Amino acid sequence: MHPHRTVGGQLSNDDLGVMQKIVSLCKRRGFLFQSSEIYGGMNGCWDYGPLGVELKRNVKEAWWADMVTHHDDISTPEGASEAFEMTGLDCSILMHPQVWKCSGHHDLFHDMMVDCKESKRRYRHDQVRGRWALRGDDRIFVTAVCEPDEEHEVLTARAQKYFGLRAKDRDQISWDGVVVSLESVSDFSEVFGPDAKEPGTLTEPREFNLMFKTHMGALLDEASVAYLRPETAQGIFVNFKNVVDSSRVRIPFGIAQIGKSFRNEITPRNFTFRVREFEQMEVEFFCHPDSSHHWYGYWRDRRMKWYQELGLSGDNLILREHDADELSHYSTGTADIEYAFPFLPKGEFGELEGIAHRGDFDLRSHMEGKLNPASRPLEVELGEDGKPVHRGSGKDLSYRDPVTNEKYIPHVIEPSAGADRAALAFLCEAYTEDMAPDENGKMQGRVVLKFHPRIAPIKAAVFPLVKKDGMPECAQEIYRDLKRDLPVFYDNKGAVGRRYRRMDEAGTPYCLTIDGQTLEDGTVTLRERDSMEQTRLPVDEAAQAIREAVRS
Template identity: 40%
Template sequence: MFVTKKKVNGKDYYYLQKSIREGNKIKSECIAYLGKDKEEADKRAAEIIEKIKKEEWRVKDMGDGEENKENMVNENKKEEKSKLSIDEKASSIFTIEELTTFCKRKGFVYPSAEIYGGLAGFWDFGPLGVELKNNLKREWWKYHVYQREDIAGIDGSIITNPKVWKASGHADNFTDVYVKCKKCKKPSKIDKKDIGKVKCECDGEYEVIGDFNLMFKTNVGPVETENSLAYLRPETAQLIFADFKFVQENSRLKLPFGIAQIGKSFRNEISPRDFLFRCREFEQMEIEYFIHPEKRKECSYFEELENFELNVYSEEMQKTGKDSVKMKIKDAVEKEIIKLKWHGYWLANETKWFLELGADKNKFRVRQHLSEEKSHYATDTWDLQYKFPFGWQELEGIADRGNFDLSQHEKFSKEDLKIFDEETKTKVLPHVVCEPSLGVERAFLVFMFDAYNFDEKRQNIVLKLNPKLAPIKAAVFPIVKQPEYNKLAEDIVRDLRKEFNVVYDKSGSIGRRYARNDEAGTIACITVDEQSLKDKTITLRDRDTAEQVRVKIPELKEIMRKVINEGSSILEFGKKVSTRVK
């Protein structure tokens, strides 16, 4: 076995390889990716080689019984399944650290107040980031609220009566186990069940410091007293429950129905990490969906998505070491892998939202919580997960909360939160059958990872965001710096800005301007040239292909509407033109 170096986009990447014979040929096979630091790569390679040698001795000691042979065949199959060629591995390398650097360089996201050293777990969204974030939230709201008749929205206060958090259990139980490594002194958090069982990544033992409440405390009013204590909300859900009856009466919704909210939440995480994935200040897009307690098995929307295919990872699959399985929602429900049609529907509905906006379907799966990790109030919980470079991680949870929250708020407030059900002519305390709760920042990461693409021909990054999400819809360039070209370009910009976010760029070479906008994810580049002055046409460049067509200026708005709202291709609206610069 030997270590090799491959240069990708100007950066060095190290791999552990071995030579194998296939017939008369010697072929090199990749064993592991070792990282970008030569010294660290050599160290990791030595560890892997040592581990492989130990495994080979273990296999020899096992003998050659039929059962052992079968086990070895199965292991080899798993290994073959997971192998990638060197080129495939190299082209797919894009770490969370590299995304962080890219986002800062292009003005998507910065460390908050970095001139003062920043603050861990807090981030500021720059000019491009705020546009992408707002577009993302707008599309979520449109899909989940405007396009449905069974969901109404609210916008709850960030600071509210602290009794809300007493009723919900957050004031007493919203804690992590705070530990510190005895060796490297790094603070972290672990589950109570893992105390004494897990070690730090440096192989050091953990010292338990104690329970740590994750809520940020503040005081309301000029004097700090026991009665002035308040909290920054750790989640958006509780205001939905506290306002539940008012919202139902005002919106006149009948069961089943949902209440949606987008807003900031705050958690004093012990160890914020992985860029935007785990922050101390973040934003949630959440729905609490209420049903009649006696109609849990009835889902009127199920047939709409019953043939939708999901990558399912059940509790049984996890405990027996099996891989996740792709299956239709109706099959998962019929086999009772997914217990409720409501859960199947919402898991499919949430995945569908991501896919319609261009996310990679192969990077999604739904994972069932193990019995020992479920919340005390939840009868069943599933996570929609995405395969980040740092592993499979939760995007949103689909939990069956029963009537836990409403009954708690009824008990602590001494208010009747039951509503009148027209169909049964009785008052009922609804159950929450699902609470699709998605972090805006995590969704942001999904779309950035899936859109990022290095174009070999252009030799620059192309951010292939869905047109609905793209921060900038069009960029307008006069090809030369002369008054008549500038005047026409400025007129086009003024007209398009009535509907779209458009930039005007007249500095630098045309190729440099194209590259800048490719990296920003700009859908279309509009070039004003000599012919534009003669016949009022411009060249319209498609971001993803770099191909250009010539179209009439008065048609621009309608073309952009169709590209953004209907998914039309820019190339279908005019005759292709050949240009020297792509």
């Protein structure tokens, strides 16, 4: 999950300004607040206000409806080779610690890091490699972080630099032992850092724990350590057998889950884009290995279309296939759906969703023990004692096809979306400044959030044109009726034009205005947010038009 630099670029003042305006609007209108603000805030945490919670709920509900509840499992969807089932799950955030060992998160997220006090660089402790170099009585552990094939050359150059030798005098350097990890060195004063000018600039290794650690039970000891999940996906994998055994689903099928996840990001940044507590919307789609490539393409295209249909239809949204060198060894394809957030420099995109072909890595890891992702074919990662580094569950997570009787471990396609990032992208895309006439016909600036009606926090507002002659009573009646199945808002304060503008800023797609004529013939004016056009029609038709727009 990282902004992808396609064209290096600077953030223009314009973009900065737009983002600041969006952040400001979010606070002013109640979309997003800094977490714990009255106590000075909490780094990387944000709260959704009254409008924000509706927006995010709508994003999640649209996703759940489109992926699960509205999914047609009888006919073959467009672009798919056959019909398939979709089902849901809601796992606990706290899971058995072994889950994270076998998933790979434990090893990947527990890095010992060393910092260079001089170059201000930070290195993975185990990735800094070096060799003891000698010249006369002078002995130093020279280090480098580089590709293995250039290791000797780089280390020699570093040793030469340390000893202050010319290139032709390189043969004065002698080596003590082979190239080893920095982990084998205890006295860092004898270490010449990869980018340092003098020895002894590296700090003692410090643990970077990207998973949130907690304790199960009141007793705080090592045996009680548990982790807040860093992703929702593993809950699906460890429940694969439960779902198959309990729901009569047949492969191919998908399991969807929406839920909070936690990562101790080193640098939370960019509003709600990179945060420590976030919400994911993930599908694990299980299929036969022979058709996995087809399903990967299907999900990649389908997920792209989902964002487009909800309003991210322009050039700000891209689908980016990972290059071969970006792929995990076991993956035959990964694509990111990325959005050109205004806080990113021109030409850069931030990830909204990753669609990954994960092969059988996850299910096999939970069966056999953590697989070595670099092995091919995949093999269980073994420690120096020849035993698995992390033992699996030992449970059989393979699938027996009830028709062909074939038994196999399914392959998995994983479309993994960020709910907060999607909400933020919709917010950024919706933010528009245009001009609108005031009561004298003079053009004035207008701020409008052009949300798709489906995700707009408020679907419609109901206004009495003026606060007299029975209009409020009539409007309230209409309001109460609409409120039974639509999130609507009633307002009778001030000039009607001002009320329209307030609703524009909240992204409300429709306003119904009740005037004198309503009392006579039951018609209202329906005012559309983006065009500001007004149509007079019977109240039932107006309500129906709103419902249809919200359903579309």
